[in-house]
Amino acid sequence: MITLNQEQLNEIRAHGERDYPFECCGLLIGRFENGGQKTVVEAYPISNAREEEAKRNRFLIQPEELMRGEAFARQHKLDVVGFYHSHPDSPAVPSKYDLEHAWPTYSYIIVSTGSTGSGDLFSWEMEEDRSRFNSEEIRITDSI
């Protein structure tokens, strides 16, 4: 289960809508709690509609960017607990490609975006044996 507040969810949706028709992405910075639970303290946007180049780039978040994000998290005694990205004009469901490029424990939040705004928003967690993604419950709090 991953816990976010309404404001963070709104930010993720707004980022996706802003970058449509391109993909947006960002880091979820927070805490790993006991029992595999995660709490997001900040949604940290990374991409800003990188246009043509980004479309050919298989990776939305480069390792250097992730390292910067982790350094930022460490300063605040936090961790990167997952990532979010948008699927323009596609369902908020991970692809097989996503499966080959993921690690367990992290949360992967996907928001579907279209010309009229954002749609479904789901969180996914990879099975430990890498066989599939499982839908992860999102708990929404008013504030943290």
Add this chain to the structure above:
Amino acid sequence: MAVKISIPAPLRQFAAGQSEIEVEAKTAGEALDLLTSSHAGLRRHLFNDQNVLRNFVNIYLNDEDIRHASGPSTPLKDGDTIMIVPAIAGGAVTEAEIGQALPELSNEEIMRYSRHLIMPEVGMQGQRRLKAASVLMIGTGGLGAPVGMYLAAAGVGRIGIVDFDVVEESNLQRQIIHGTKDLGRRKIESARDRLRDINPHIEIETHESRLSSHNAMRLFKNYDIVVDGTDNFPTRYLVNDACVLSGKPNVYGSIFRFEGQSSVFWAERGACYRCLYPEPPPPGLVPSCAEGGVLGVLPGIVGAIQANETIKIILGADDILVNRLLLFDAWGMKFREFKLRKDANCPVCGENPTVTELIDYEEFCGMAAHQAPVEDTTLEEITASDLNARRLRGDQIQIIDVREPHEFEIARLPGTRLIPLGHVVARMNEIDPEVETVVHCKGGVRSAKAIEALKRAGFTGRLINLKGGITAWSDEVDPGVAKY
């Protein structure tokens, strides 16, 4: 060397909860091997089935990516720190760019492809790429036969075939995808059945149509690679241009008599067919295989080369026939190779292309490609039945056969004189200008050329072309005359 490996938070559960693990190793690769042998659960998240580091997993040695150093053999010093950092993959749009994830192989397929799987150049990954791939074959003739059969056998997941012809007896000398039992059947059906028999695990899509400027882009869009097995210039230019415009590799092959050519025309990476041949040859200059003949095994060899290159493209091999024209001489048994270069002024793939959509290729090649005898308003013609009627009536007509002596051996019309096309002008004095002359060949093309040459050379007598040649005679007048 004693080094520290910091374990990223999501993977700590596979490392007994530790955030840092110390190992003694000489290289980065050895350090990772030690780490994953003591914590086996980590391994599959770092390495793929082929034991290669997953492509989104990056290893940093003191803040430098080891890919920029010596990779896994990057040496370590005491006190170094190794970090494992993932890159985060995108979703929908990127997926469309790079294609779907690779399909799995069933146990039956693993058994079937075992000779591929045990070679590292193919392996499971490569075989799954073959299964994920789609190839469109233009034509199921001499070249298309081995191309289709080998691609099907190799496990190319989806094969499209375009043809509009029916199987004829004269095809069977080289088009081994069809058999005697298929005579008179539609080629796409015959080919489909043969490919299904070779490999029931693949999809075969049939397109019964003549490839044209109207349907080419729509057809090509649904395939990764196009293999050109055509036998005429308009279609060859059409395939080239449609491949350039849709960004597909065009695996080219052509054959004539004992000589074959092959190349991979892939505008994104090198020359296209128009860089090599900007203009088609004048119509009629280069005879077709129906006119000039072809050694039956030649398309087998050239088509197998095309299948080979197609498979290599799918596997991501480096040394494909891009910017290389391979020439093969079956009679001399020699291969030669020419380097090709992309032409900056190429009208379709150059810097300022003038061809930005498909054109009328028959007009471009100056001919009606699919009408064998060249229509010429000044050319007088007679049908086989009319010629026979006049002959029986006792009209005085001389018949000149402009085919080659070995064709004359196969079949001939009664009462003809053989003067091969190449000699017809030199031996013009053997033709009596006072008598009406009917000129014939196999199908009517060479005889039309002979008439034109004779007229240009000043022959004054009346020259009439036998429409459809000796083939028409066999069809209309005397089935006892062998067709070839």
